[in-house]
Amino acid sequence: MPATVGDRTATRHSAPSGSRTATLTLARFLLRQDRVKLPAWIVGLGLLVVYIGAALPELAPSEQDLAAAVPLLEQPVGRMFAGPAFGLDAPTYERFFAAGYLLYLFLLAALMNIMLVVRHTRLEEQTGRAELIRANVVGRDAPLTAALLVAVLADIAAAIVVTALAVGNGFALTGSLLVGAATGATGLAFAGVTAVTVQLSESSRTAAGWAGVVVGVAFALRGLGDMAEVGGSALSWTSPFGWASQTAPYVHDRWWPLLLLLGLGIVGALLGFVLQNKRDLGAGLISARRGAATASRFLGTPLGLAWRLQRGGLAGWAASIVALGCVDGAFADVIVESAADLPEAVRQMFGAEQLLTGYLAFLAIFGGYLTAAYVVFAAQVLRAEETSGRAGALLATPVSRSAWAGSHLLVIGFGAAVILLLTGVGTGAAVAGSLGDWQTFGDVVASHLNMIPAVLLVLGLCAALYGWVPGWLPAIGWAVVALAVFVGNFADLLDLPEWVRALSPLSHPADMPVESFDVLPALWLAVLALAGAGIGLAGLRQRQIGVR
Amino acid sequence: MNVIECAGLVKTFGTIRALDGLDMTVARGEVHGFLGPNGAGKSTTMRVLLGLLKADGGTVRLFGSDPWHDAVALHRRLAYVPGDVELWPKLTGGEAIDVFARLRGGVNRRKRDELCERFDLDPTKKARTYSKGNRQKVALIAALASDVELLLLDEPTAGLDPLMELVFQQAIREARDTGTTVLLSSHILAQVEVLADRISIVRQGRIVESGSLRELRHMTRITVEAEVTGSPERLAAMPGVHDLRQTDGQVRFEVDGSRVGDVLRELAGLGVRSIVAHPPTLEQLLMSHYGDDLSARGATTGVK
Numbered sequence: 001m002p003a004t005v006g007d008r009t010a011t012r013h014s015a016p017s018g019s020r021t022a023t024l025t026l027a028r029f030l031l032r033q034d035r036v037k038l039p040a041w042i043v044g045l046g047l048l049v050v051y052i053g054a055a056l057p058e059l060a061p062s063e064q065d066l067a068a069a070v071p072l073l074e075q076p077v078g079r080m081f082a083g084p085a086f087g088l089d090a091p092t093y094e095r096f097f098a099a100g101y102l103l104y105l106f107l108l109a110a111l112m113n114i115m116l117v118v119r120h121t122r123l124e125e126q127t128g129r130a131e132l133i134r135a136n137v138v139g140r141d142a143p144l145t146a147a148l149l150v151a152v153l154a155d156i157a158a159a160i161v162v163t164a165l166a167v168g169n170g171f172a173l174t175g176s177l178l179v180g181a182a183t184g185a186t187g188l189a190f191a192g193v194t195a196v197t198v199q200l201s202e203s204s205r206t207a208a209g210w211a212g213v214v215v216g217v218a219f220a221l222r223g224l225g226d227m228a229e230v231g232g233s234a235l236s237w238t239s240p241f242g243w244a245s246q247t248a249p250y251v252h253d254r255w256w257p258l259l260l261l262l263g264l265g266i267v268g269a270l271l272g273f274v275l276q277n278k279r280d281l282g283a284g285l286i287s288a289r290r291g292a293a294t295a296s297r298f299l300g301t302p303l304g305l306a307w308r309l310q311r312g313g314l315a316g317w318a319a320s321i322v323a324l325g326c327v328d329g330a331f332a333d334v335i336v337e338s339a340a341d342l343p344e345a346v347r348q349m350f351g352a353e354q355l356l357t358g359y360l361a362f363l364a365i366f367g368g369y370l371t372a373a374y375v376v377f378a379a380q381v382l383r384a385e386e387t388s389g390r391a392g393a394l395l396a397t398p399v400s401r402s403a404w405a406g407s408h409l410l411v412i413g414f415g416a417a418v419i420l421l422l423t424g425v426g427t428g429a430a431v432a433g434s435l436g437d438w439q440t441f442g443d444v445v446a447s448h449l450n451m452i453p454a455v456l457l458v459l460g461l462c463a464a465l466y467g468w469v470p471g472w473l474p475a476i477g478w479a480v481v482a483l484a485v486f487v488g489n490f491a492d493l494l495d496l497p498e499w500v501r502a503l504s505p506l507s508h509p510a511d512m513p514v515e516s517f518d519v520l521p522a523l524w525l526a527v528l529a530l531a532g533a534g535i536g537l538a539g540l541r542q543r544q545i546g547v548r
Numbered sequence: 549m550n551v552i553e554c555a556g557l558v559k560t561f562g563t564i565r566a567l568d569g570l571d572m573t574v575a576r577g578e579v580h581g582f583l584g585p586n587g588a589g590k591s592t593t594m595r596v597l598l599g600l601l602k603a604d605g606g607t608v609r610l611f612g613s614d615p616w617h618d619a620v621a622l623h624r625r626l627a628y629v630p631g632d633v634e635l636w637p638k639l640t641g642g643e644a645i646d647v648f649a650r651l652r653g654g655v656n657r658r659k660r661d662e663l664c665e666r667f668d669l670d671p672t673k674k675a676r677t678y679s680k681g682n683r684q685k686v687a688l689i690a691a692l693a694s695d696v697e698l699l700l701l702d703e704p705t706a707g708l709d710p711l712m713e714l715v716f717q718q719a720i721r722e723a724r725d726t727g728t729t730v731l732l733s734s735h736i737l738a739q740v741e742v743l744a745d746r747i748s749i750v751r752q753g754r755i756v757e758s759g760s761l762r763e764l765r766h767m768t769r770i771t772v773e774a775e776v777t778g779s780p781e782r783l784a785a786m787p788g789v790h791d792l793r794q795t796d797g798q799v800r801f802e803v804d805g806s807r808v809g810d811v812l813r814e815l816a817g818l819g820v821r822s823i824v825a826h827p828p829t830l831e832q833l834l835m836s837h838y839g840d841d842l843s844a845r846g847a848t849t850g851v852k
Contacts, residue, residue, distance in 0.1 A: 294643070295645075
């Protein structure tokens with residue numbers, strides 16, 4: 001053998017050959033791919049901190065104003081969607097910031113990490129790009145390691161930015177450091193969770209969906225735990241969001257709950273590696289079964305196919321939303337009892353009766369947010385069908401574009417209505433069971449059904465986006481859901497201008513059961529929803545298919 | 549009557565001119581080979597013919613109507629097989645076949661089952677477990693099992709093995725025998741050579757040659773290899789003779805199609821011991837249009 005060949009072999013063999021070979025090269029590549037996305041997320045987190053810091057002194061110039069706003073956060077519904085409300089007996093801007101908005105920093109950090117890990121692991125495998133990468137001198141564990149490494153870097157950057165801007169708001173240094181660290185640590189915990197969920201299914205959407213379910217459950221558990229008591233109860237400690245909120249920045253400044261978050265991240269990552277080594281590249285852990293050799297008669301129609309493609313997502317969302325509604329409904333008695341503990345001045349504002357109807361109205365709009373999220377999620381199927389080329393193949397048959405897209409819209413709209421009906425019935429039954437009184441049942445169901453036109457308007461908007469600017473569907477669709485949640489939760493707290501509130505479709509229906517049903521907004525919303533669908537289908541008819 | 553008529557078709561994507569004045573006609577009942585390298589505009593043409601893309605210039609007629617405006621009506625009469633078949637991961641292959649066939653207006657169950665048998669496809673497996681070749685079989689079976697007048701096949705066999713390639717050729721012949729028109733884009737030259745009645749060669753968005761294989765061969769050179777006793781000096785000087793090389797009584801040259809008779813008479817006087825002459829293969833036809841590209845590329849990448 002010529003000497004040169006021998007030398008080359010030797011060089012090759014002396015190169016690292018472990019399961020993490022090329023991790024750093026890959027990590028640099030991922031950072032290059034994410035050079036816009038990650039900074040945008042981190043800037044978004046920072047903007048929230050800056051905005052709240054600037055808005056609070058505007059809204060509540062004096063200590064009295066601040067104290068007057070405290071019940072909004074301290075009453076049970078406020079605790080449910082904003083956190084355990086530490087230290088509000090002596091409110092300051094920084095404590096108000098921590099009690100009212102911190103949870104949303106944690107939520108955003110979790111979403112950033114879920115999307116990051118899914119994007120760089122399962123999506124790569126699903127598209128086959130991972131195969132190209134792994135055929136090079138790249139270790140088996142390198143892609144996941146690189147993705148997690150980038151997640152760590154992003155979370156450290158987020159922690160630094162959040163801390164710096166919180167200090168910039170004039171908030172205390174220790175508390176601000178803790179806020180930043182808790183944001184980053186929550187992100188890491190969910191990076192670990194996602195490292196596990198991406199192993200389960202072959203589809204990146206399902207992997208993200210499973211991680212989303214974990215976020216939802218964690219958020220709900222913490223919500224119920226915090227609702228039970230000021231400062232949280234034992235139930236709060238079952239949730240990663242609970243751990244992050246229990247750091248109680250600017251009040252108790254506890255550091256040790258962060259260990260729980262880091263622990264979850266590490267355990268998740270390790271479990272992810274173990275599971276990954278048990279499966280083939282591109283495969284899920286849940287293996288494929290055989291199916292029917294022929295299609296049913298219904299499947300051979302545009303509507304039947306749309307139903308088949310949508311039904312899995314619909315079932316998952318419906319089950320989660322209904323379950324959440326039932327659990328929330330079961331806490332109705334806690335609300336009624338809490339009225340007794342409220343200070344006299346507050347009780348005049350929120351009597352037991354008003355507290356309960358307020359809570360029921362909140363549950364209806366909460367169901368509305370989640371159903372709107374389902375609608376945006378389900379509408380992406382149209383885009384996925386197009387970018388994969390399947391829509392092109394379908395539209396090469398004598399199926400019109402309107403029939404194809406219209407079938408999907410019909411299925412999604414029907415699904416949204418069913419979700420709200422079932423959630424209303426489930427929540428109503430749970431409320432009745434908790435109070436031992438079925439008087440409110442009809443109100444709860446009606447208040448959920450009252451959300452249908454508003455949710456359909458979100459669908460109409462998605463249809464219009466898909467017809468004319470399909471590339472913008474995910475961004476604008478999710479932004480509308482985020483806006484609806486933001487307006488619903490913060491409009492009063494931040495004294496948002498009327499036009500911003502009006503932008504949220506869910507702000508328009510009557511606030512049932514606090515107010516009685518109003519047919520006018522329902523009618524307008526339905527008409528606009530139909531118009532959106534019509535505009536979308538018209539756009540789809542005139543544009544080209546499969547052009548990016 | 550022509551099933552497909554394109555005249556001066558232009559399609560741009562940003563600054564890229566994917567189709568640059570493409571002219572093509574496909575007559576009823578013929579198998580038309582559509583040849584060209586990657587990126588020449590074959591798939592873009594197919595998608596304009598399907599009305600998925602809108603041409604920026606020129607005219608396109610499918611069965612005499614505009615595919616952009618009458619897409620749905622036209623699609624009743626055709627079936628399409630894309631080069632890169634994507635299926636719904638959760639549906640089985642059999643379900644996907646039925647979906648396509650039913651949307652086209654009904655499935656011929658006997659024919660479908662027979663095709664599954666011939667193409668050796670298990671229709672009970674979920675599409676996500678299929679290889680590229682198996683996904684392609686699904687689309688092919690769905691197309692062939694439909695009762696249509698036109699098959700638009702965009703590199704339909706890129707993932708099939710040689711045995712399946714033969715099954716495919718047989719199936720296309722059967723389709724032609726029942727009067728189906730086929731537009732078959734490919735860069736598998738042997739396949740087109742075997743199946744096509746007429747061929748269009750596309751390059752950079754234009755048709756550079758069109759006609760039957762026989763007509764195309766007239767336009768290019770025939771290769772002659774002979775063993776002769778005399779000196780081939782005079783042969784080299786004849787018009788129409790190119791690239792003459794000789795070694796030890798062996799002579800090899802190319803001759804223009806129009807000059808073959810003259811050259812053979814001259815050759816006969818040289819004492820021929822053996823002779824081999826062959827028409828240009830499709831490779832040579834293509835090379836005569838792409839040769840400059842290849843040599844240009846060879847200059848930059850050929851040197852290691």
